[in-house]
Amino acid sequence: MPINKAFGGRNRSVDTHGGRLPPGQSLTDGFPVLTNGPSPRPGSLADWRLSLKVGPRPVASWSWSEFQALPQTEQVVDIHCVTTWSKFDTRWRGVALDTLLAAAGLQTPPTPWVLVHAQDGYSTNLPLADLVQGRAMIATHFDDKPLAHEHGGPARLLVPHLYFWKSAKWVNGLQFTEKNEAGFWELRGYHMRGDPFKEERYG
Numbered sequence: 001m002p003i004n005k006a007f008g009g010r011n012r013s014v015d016t017h018g019g020r021l022p023p024g025q026s027l028t029d030g031f032p033v034l035t036n037g038p039s040p041r042p043g044s045l046a047d048w049r050l051s052l053k054v055g056p057r058p059v060a061s062w063s064w065s066e067f068q069a070l071p072q073t074e075q076v077v078d079i080h081c082v083t084t085w086s087k088f089d090t091r092w093r094g095v096a097l098d099t100l101l102a103a104a105g106l107q108t109p110p111t112p113w114v115l116v117h118a119q120d121g122y123s124t125n126l127p128l129a130d131l132v133q134g135r136a137m138i139a140t141h142f143d144d145k146p147l148a149h150e151h152g153g154p155a156r157l158l159v160p161h162l163y164f165w166k167s168a169k170w171v172n173g174l175q176f177t178e179k180n181e182a183g184f185w186e187l188r189g190y191h192m193r194g195d196p197f198k199e200e201r202y203g
Contacts, residue, residue, distance in 0.1 A: 017088070020078055022196035025086040032085055033150045036184060040120040040170055042149045050138065050155065052104050053175040054111070060104035064154070070095045070103055073137060077160035079167075080196040092158055094139035097131040100174075113180045116157055117173035124168050124183035125192065128176075130159060138171060163194040163201070 021027065045064040052060040062070070073096045080086045101109065112128050130136065139158040140147055147153035152169030159166045165185050186192055191200035 020088065021086055022080055023199055025080055025084055025196065028085045028087055031087060031090075031151065032081065032083075034081065034083060035169070036120075036122055038120075039150060042153075043119070045154060048154060049172065051173045052100070052106075053173065055176065055178070059106070062103075067095065067138075067155070068140075071099050073099070073134075075137065075158070075160070077158075079160050079164055082163040082165055082190070082194070082196075082201050086196075090160075091143050092137065092139045093141035093144075094137040094155070094158065096134060097136045097138070098134065100138065101132070109176065111176040111178055113177045115175045115177050115181050115183060116168045116171060117175065118168045119170035119172050122168055122170075122184050124166050125177075125181055125186055126159065126162075126166060127180070127193070130162060130166075130193075135159065135161060161195070163191075163196050165190065166194050 015021070017027075048064045050062045050067055051058055072093055074091070074093045076089055076091050078086060078088045079090050101107075109128050109132075114126050114128055114131060116124050116126065126136075136157065136159045138155050140153070140155050142148070142151060147156060152167075152171070155171055157166070157168045157171045180192060182192065186203070189202055191203050194200050
């Protein structure tokens with residue numbers, strides 16, 4: 001998702017749709033596809049794994065079948081991209097981060113920061129508080145269908161209350177870190193948190 005001129009403009013809508021549309025955003029009926037580079041080749045589900053680490057130490061790992069056996073949840077949420085589009089009432093299914101941490105035996109998380117890793121080398125940082133209490137999931141379905149590869153399938157992070165660059169596509173790892181370590185776009189000038197209602201686009 002390269003930086004583009006849209007970040008410099010405001011493109012403000014007079015109608016905020018009852019407060020649902022953040023400042024500087026415009027509604028779309030489509031689902032734009034944006035990446036930081038070429039998409040990785042689709043892999044076999046037999047080779048897919050999601051790992052959980054505390055620092056460099058692995059603490060849990062799931063194959064696709066093991067991940068699918070975890071309790072599932074559904075959410076209908078609005079999503080907002082930093083490139084100024086928003087999409088209302090998107091339907092997702094997957095595994096809540098609360099469920100994943102419980103399955104790993106981490107009732108007491110070891111640090112307040114998480115660095116999310118993806119298959120294509122992408123990473124993004126999040127406070128743990130933005131991932132728990134039903135605020136985030138590892139999504140495998142969109143609009144009642146398996147998540148398409150171009151949208152991060154077979155599994156992506158979904159953190160709908162933050163700009164969508166935080167919802168890493170092709171996710172394959174979550175790493176607890178001692179400090180708030182900047183990810184791919186954060187190292188390139190994006191905000192460390194990315195709240196769309198505060199217009200936290202740049203750092």
